[in-house]
Every structure is written in structure tokens, then in C-alpha cells.
Amino acid sequence: MRFIVNNTPYEVNADVRTSLLDLLREHLGLTGTKKGCDHGQCGACTILVNGRRINSCLTLAVMHEGDAITTIEGLGAPEALHSLQQAFVRHDAFQCGYCTPGQICSAVGMIDEVARGWPSHVSPELDHPPGLTDSEIRERMSGNLCRCSAYPNIVDAIRDVVESRQ
Amino acid sequence: MKAFDYVRADSPEAAVSACGMGEARFIAGGTNLLDLMKLQIMAPQRLVDISRLDLADMKETEEGGLLIGALMPNADLAAHPVVRRHYPVLSRALLAGATGQLRNKASTGGNLLQRTRCYYFYDPGMDCNKRAPGSGCSAREGFNRNLAILGTSEHCIATHPSDMAVAMRALDATILTLRSQGDGRRIPIADFYCLPGDTPHIENILEPGELITHIELPPPPPGQQLYRKVRDRASYAFALVSVAGVLDMKEGRISSVALAFGGLAHMPWRDPRVEERLLGQEPSPALFEAAADILLGEAQGYGSNDFKIPLARRVLVAALRELTGGGIQ
Numbered sequence: 001m002r003f004i005v006n007n008t009p010y011e012v013n014a015d016v017r018t019s020l021l022d023l024l025r026e027h028l029g030l031t032g033t034k035k036g037c038d039h040g041q042c043g044a045c046t047i048l049v050n051g052r053r054i055n056s057c058l059t060l061a062v063m064h065e066g067d068a069i070t071t072i073e074g075l076g077a078p079e080a081l082h083s084l085q086q087a088f089v090r091h092d093a094f095q096c097g098y099c100t101p102g103q104i105c106s107a108v109g110m111i112d113e114v115a116r117g118w119p120s121h122v123s124p125e126l127d128h129p130p131g132l133t134d135s136e137i138r139e140r141m142s143g144n145l146c147r148c149s150a151y152p153n154i155v156d157a158i159r160d161v162v163e164s165r166q
Numbered sequence: 167m168k169a170f171d172y173v174r175a176d177s178p179e180a181a182v183s184a185c186g187m188g189e190a191r192f193i194a195g196g197t198n199l200l201d202l203m204k205l206q207i208m209a210p211q212r213l214v215d216i217s218r219l220d221l222a223d224m225k226e227t228e229e230g231g232l233l234i235g236a237l238m239p240n241a242d243l244a245a246h247p248v249v250r251r252h253y254p255v256l257s258r259a260l261l262a263g264a265t266g267q268l269r270n271k272a273s274t275g276g277n278l279l280q281r282t283r284c285y286y287f288y289d290p291g292m293d294c295n296k297r298a299p300g301s302g303c304s305a306r307e308g309f310n311r312n313l314a315i316l317g318t319s320e321h322c323i324a325t326h327p328s329d330m331a332v333a334m335r336a337l338d339a340t341i342l343t344l345r346s347q348g349d350g351r352r353i354p355i356a357d358f359y360c361l362p363g364d365t366p367h368i369e370n371i372l373e374p375g376e377l378i379t380h381i382e383l384p385p386p387p388p389g390q391q392l393y394r395k396v397r398d399r400a401s402y403a404f405a406l407v408s409v410a411g412v413l414d415m416k417e418g419r420i421s422s423v424a425l426a427f428g429g430l431a432h433m434p435w436r437d438p439r440v441e442e443r444l445l446g447q448e449p450s451p452a453l454f455e456a457a458a459d460i461l462l463g464e465a466q467g468y469g470s471n472d473f474k475i476p477l478a479r480r481v482l483v484a485a486l487r488e489l490t491g492g493g494i495q
Contacts, residue, residue: 015169016170016172016213017167017169038204040197040201040268043265046267052241052270053270054267054270055267055268055271058196058197058268058271059195059196059200059271060196060213062172062174062215063193063196063215063217106266109266110266113245113266116245117245118241118244118245119244119250119257119261120261121258121261121262123261126254126257126258127250127251138401139400139401141266142266142400142401142402143264143265143266143267143268143402
């Protein structure tokens, strides 16, 4: 199987049962993406495929040959943090950090969805998506659990990044 | 996960042909199927990958409705400008379900085919006539908070988990398929799902290897639309009770109405007697209560889901108030 992860091509021999998450972690050594529940409930495995956030545990690697896959390693590096990574540090938006790569990949996808004008469950009007209020951030990030319950600071970090781009 | 053969289809015809024999399944988004395969609740011998087929678009029909490709992701369907403007009940239902990540992956066709989230179906250590026909139903005497109160049988009290399908039911969607013989069917959603009866493992009328290619919506109905969902969490939870409502008024009377319910039954639930009771009438609290009497006349609780009977009544009455201009009270 051939994959493009963080703009780098890879060629891998793997069982067709391999989830995209296991491919990243076990075959490519990209352990930034985390395995929490392995059933799409916690969001720790969130990555971007062709720019869209998905649960990498709930899809087969073989189904993503040729797709543009982006993981936390592709967003930032220790010496060059992504703006969301910086904001998470600044706002103390994690304690153990296990959910953080998924939170950040999810936030990148979520901010893009808002930019495209997609409404959410809490949007009062379908035709006029509101700005990214705290309730919008919370609803749109509900697929990412944080067992340390850093939610208030995660919301602050995301809002900070969105506001600084405006 | 049990081993399987993987086949990537390059046309709907090839997909149907590859899925026609043995224990084969189509995979599109995979968000429900792979979840179940990891638990070995489903163990197909062959997966036919249809995710690259050219079935992800939407176009308007000559009649003024919509032809939705079965592979359109739930997120794209919810956000489509035509759906938002003319079928808001469908956008609202989709946005009330799952998460941003799941809606990006899950397909329209796959959403219709979601399996129940009954705890006992999901636990291979328990009896379940849906998972293992003939083994019994642990749910009837067990934790059944999220399970059905209408259309149940002694063999199964599972609910259908989809929000989208409830809106599709209120909108009278038609499901278009392709079969291995090369012919297709147009199946009204009213005829698509099965009640559990003594075969709860059969959930719809699709034949083995029959592929959903499109979902067709009739032209937008007149009047107001809403989707109201009650659940245990504010986000990312299946419905305890939900209602998709479409209602129009003329000269102070209800001139057309469609009401479909989620969380109550093995399928999106719609009772024509409820709508007949409302048609031609002036809205009033007494009328709404009379409609609820009809909806819930044969409802049966199983212990921890008894609360759904009064809850469904309140959800219906509140939806009718809002749809008839009475505001949320």
C-alpha cells in the first residue's frame, strides 16, 4: 500500500484489517496520533484526510491510499509550533496531554468548517452561521473528550487562535 | 477483527457483482461497520469498498426535488445550501447526530443502514436475537433506557439510531438501489424498514448485494419544518425521543402535516392516524393531546424506558405548538 502522510510518501506491507490509526502508529512510527477508545467515541485519534477531520480508528488504511493525510507531526514541530499548539500551551489547555493531538487536529478541521459557513446544532439560523461563540466551539468539539476536563481552557485556546486570525 | 477479502470497486455494477455472493458487505464511511467488526458482532468474509464510486454528488430532479448520491458525507448533506434552505428538518437532524469527525466520514446511504445501539446487541456475552437469532433478548428485562416502546416484539425491543432517517421519513424520501441482476429499485422509505417481529436480524428489505445508489427527496413541502431531539447529553448522544415535523396551515387550520419519530421503535416511526387526526383542525392543546393519545395508545414500556411514554407525548405537543406558531412553551 502507498500513502502520503504529512507530504511524505510511504510504501507499506500491511494486513487489510489495519486501521489508519494503527498504520500511523505501528507501521510509520507516527505516534503523535493517540489511541483512546478505538471506537470513534473519544476523538484522540483525530487526523486530517484531504483537509477534513476524521477518526483514524474507524477507517481502514487501505481505503486511504493516495489521500493527503495530515497528523499532528505535520502541523507543527517542537521548534516551530502550530498556532493552536502555542495557544494550548499559553492557556494551559491540557493536563496529561493524551487527548491534545486529537483536540488540535480536530480544531484545525473545525475552524475550516466554520470558514466554509457550515452551521452546527447550536447555530440559531442555518443560513447565517454565527461567529465562533463558546457554545459553538463546545458543540463542534464534542467529538473530542478530555478526561482531565481541561475543556474551559481548550475553548479559550481555540477562541484565542480564531480571534487572532480575524 | 476477523480476516476478510478486500475489493475496491470501480463502478456500481462491479460493486454489486463483487458483493453478490457469500458473506460480503459494502463499506463506504465504515464508521458503524468497522466499529461492529472490531467487536466481531459483524464478520463479513469480503468487504467491497464503494467509497471511491462517483456517487457523492447531489442534483435537483425535474420534479423540483433532490437526488442525493448515497456516498455524500453527512456533513456535506447537512451543509448543502439547498438542504439548509428548503429541507431544514434534514440539516437539523444531521447536525443533531454524531460528531464533526463522524459526519465527515459517514455516508448518506450508510446512515440509513446503521445498526441499533442496544447495549445487548453490542455485548457478545449477552443474549440478542438480532446478533444471534434464537438466543433470546436480554434487553426486555435489562437496562432498556434507550430502547423501544412502539412496534416491539417478544424477540426484540431495539431502536433504530439514525436521526437523518427520521427526517427522511417525514420528507417521504425514496431509496434507489442497484441489484446484482443489473436492475434497480425505487423503494419508498415507508416500505424500507422492517419491524422486529420474530426476525429482528432483518432490518430492511434490501436483498444481499443490493446497493443503495441514491436517495431522492420530493419537492420541498410547504410550511414549517423542525427537528427536536431529547437526549442524555447536550451533544454526541443518540436520541431518547426525537421528532421530525413538517406542517402547513391555511386559514387557521392544519392543511398538511408529517410527523416522524426517532428513539421509539425499530424504525423511524410514523403513524398516519396521528396525522389524520390533525388534518383540517384548528390547533389547540386538546387537539395536540388527542394526537399524542393516538401515537402512544399502544406504547409499552419495559421498565427503565417507561419514561419515554410521557416524554414522547411532551415532545410531540411541544413540536406541534412550535410548528403551528404557538412558540415554545
